[in-house]
Amino acid sequence: MQKLCEKPLKLLKLEALSRRLTTDHPKQEKIRNDLRKVRTGFNGERSIGNELNDLPKEYQVLHDLRLCHDGSRFFQMDFLLVSRKYCIIIEVKNFAGLLYFDRTYPQLIRTKDGQEQAYLDPLIQVDVQKSRLKNWLTFHNFPLLPIETLIANANSNTIVRTTPGFAPIFKKITGKETLISKIQALEEKYPSEQLTQRQRNKLSNTILQKNIPHNPNILQWYQIDETDLLKSVQCPECAAFQMQYHWGKWSCCQCTCASKNAHIQSLRDYALLINPRITNKQARLFLQIDSIDIMQRMLSALELPYLGQFKNRVYSLDGLIHE
Ligand SMILES: [Zn+2]
Numbered sequence: 001m002q003k004l005c006e007k008p009l010k011l012l013k014l015e016a017l018s019r020r021l022t023t024d025h026p027k028q029e030k031i032r033n034d035l036r037k038v039r040t041g042f043n044g045e046r047s048i049g050n051e052l053n054d055l056p057k058e059y060q061v062l063h064d065l066r067l068c069h070d071g072s073r074f075f076q077m078d079f080l081l082v083s084r085k086y087c088i089i090i091e092v093k094n095f096a097g098l099l100y101f102d103r104t105y106p107q108l109i110r111t112k113d114g115q116e117q118a119y120l121d122p123l124i125q126v127d128v129q130k131s132r133l134k135n136w137l138t139f140h141n142f143p144l145l146p147i148e149t150l151i152a153n154a155n156s157n158t159i160v161r162t163t164p165g166f167a168p169i170f171k172k173i174t175g176k177e178t179l180i181s182k183i184q185a186l187e188e189k190y191p192s193e194q195l196t197q198r199q200r201n202k203l204s205n206t207i208l209q210k211n212i213p214h215n216p217n218i219l220q221w222y223q224i225d226e227t228d229l230l231k232s233v234q235c236p237e238c239a240a241f242q243m244q245y246h247w248g249k250w251s252c253c254q255c256t257c258a259s260k261n262a263h264i265q266s267l268r269d270y271a272l273l274i275n276p277r278i279t280n281k282q283a284r285l286f287l288q289i290d291s292i293d294i295m296q297r298m299l300s301a302l303e304l305p306y307l308g309q310f311k312n313r314v315y316s317l318d319g320l321i322h323e
Pocket of ligand 1: 235236237238239240252253254255256257
């Protein structure tokens, strides 16, 4: 059982929002910048996730967790590895350049292209995650499993240094290439099993059940009005919103590309940006289709779960959200 590295909702929503706004929309530049950052973060996590695939089966690898630690506040972990002996929180970073972990005044200083920039010390960040995970385990009546922490830098173009005398922190900092060997070194500290197989499975399952992915209302977040969104169906080849539906397929007026399924992307965009529930009428407005019957056939063909009958039928688009 693994929680695979699927794109987080925030990334899917930013992608959908960017393509549904005109290139000269006043918020487009900010959205594209944010999208770049979120995408870089996700690519880093995915490359670390690929390395973790090489771990033996006794580790359960959980990705992108967001758990509630005190009734209302959440903490996030990029990866949590759960074994019967201990667990490891992995925080993924994407730093290029020279990284200096300053231990006299705890902060991370990154030097790149002659520019210095200070960041919150990731070692402090993982310590906070660790204490919150401890609280979470206690609250859910799990035995207190030992918790290790690792900072994994997905970018290979890095040199890492620290204040003289603090070299032991390198046990907690790793690149992609040394990730598995660092985990193996940690493992030696915990020879005895703390959980039965059954308890370990129960722990992983509870974590996945209690995981509440960050799901921002993206229009509200950027203060964008629904009427600003581009309607109709986007061409999968040239990205123009100029697809026409004739005889059971979509054709692009711009590049003559033809597609039978181009509307699925539009319904996904609707789910991500407006509402994961849709009626025939709302779908016609968004996809710019005139015929109730054609829309009805399209929605039925997708075999979406629905509530209500005939005109009042509301289809659930949840199943379309993750490609
Ligand atoms: Zn086209």
